[in-house]
Amino acid sequence: RKEVEQDPGPFNVPEGATVAFNCTYSNSASQSFFWYRQDCRKEPKLLMSVYSSGNEDGRFTAQLNRASQYISLLIRDSKLSDSATYLCMTNTGNQFYFGTGTSLTVIP
C-alpha cells in the first residue's frame, strides 16, 4: 500500500468554482503535512502547511483529519492562475512521502 494516496484527477472547473482535493495517508505516525503546488516543468513549491486545527490562507483552506488519516485542500473562487498540479506530502521522521498529484485546470 502506498504511503500517500491522492486522486490524480484531472479536475476541470470553471472560474469562480470551489474545488476540493483529498489525500489519505497510511502511516498513523505521520507528523506533519503539507500541500505543494507544481507548475508545468517547474519544481514543487510549498503552498501551505496543514495544521491539526485546520488553517486558511486567503482562498485556500487546509484541513487534517487524524482519525480518518486524510488531509484536504479547498480552493474557493478558483482563478485561472490556480491551474497547476497539487501534491500532498506527509513527513514521518526524516522521510517525506508525496501523493501522485492532482491536476487542476480552471476554465474561463
Added chain:
Amino acid sequence: GAVVSQHPSWVICKSGTSVKIECRSLDFQATTMFWYRQFPKQSLMLMATSNEGSKATYEQGVEKDKFLINHASLTLSTLTVTSAHPEDSSFYICSAPNRGDIEAFFGQGTRLTVV
C-alpha cells in the same frame, strides 16, 4: 527561507555519456537529501535518499550502479547518471529537509535530455 540550489537546470547529452547533477543547501545543513525523477505528466517518484557520510538508500527498481549518489558534505549531494540513454530523459529534482526535518525544500530541477 531555506534555499536549495540545483545545477544545471537543463542538460542535453549524447547517449552513453555521464551527467552529474548537483544539489546544494545554501543556508542550512542537510544530512539527508532526496532525489526524485518525474516523467511528463506523471508524479514525482523517489529514486533514492542521500545520506551524508554514508551510502545512499535506493528505492526498489532504481539501479544504484547507474544512478551514482554522493553526499560528501552537509551541503552538497550529487547524482550522476552514468551511461545515459534516451529513456533516462526526465526531470530530476532534489530536495532537502530543514534542520528540524519538518519541511522539505526543493531544488529548481534539472531537465535531462539524452539524444
